[in-house]
Amino acid sequence: MKLIDVIILSLCLIGLIYFAFDRFKYSSKKIYRENIRRLDYLRKIIAAIENDNIETEKIIKSINVDTVYDDETINKFINYRNNEDELNILKTELKQIEKYIKNFRIYNKHEGII
Secondary structure (H helix, E strand, C coil): CCHHHHHHHHHHHHHHHHHHHHHHHCCCHHHHHHHHHHHHHHHHHHHHHHHHHHHHHHHHHCCCCCCCCCHHHHHHHHHHHHHHHHHHHHHHHHHHHHHHHHHHHHHCHHHCCC
16 A cells, blocks of 8 residues: 555544544533533523623613612622623533533434424
8 A cells, every 4th residue: 555545544544433422422422411401590690691691781870979889789789790791601611512412413413402
């Protein structure tokens, strides 16, 4: 065999091995169901945080310098800053779970899990 044939053969074998491990990764129905539950939970949390941020932004736009705010409003302002970081983390996790679910459905179309 020529060197090019050996290289092509080895690339094909590596591709088959990768495909087998990738297929094995997306074969667990239990993990799929857990990811579906987690996806719903993340969507609810993200919606709640975004709604809270909208309310806080309205309060921030109507800030008066002379107004004295209670502890609850001050805590809202503090949480508003922290929510942006948490929201980015949750959205990243949401994208990863959506990608897993998409790939799972591709590999398991014949089982009717969609």
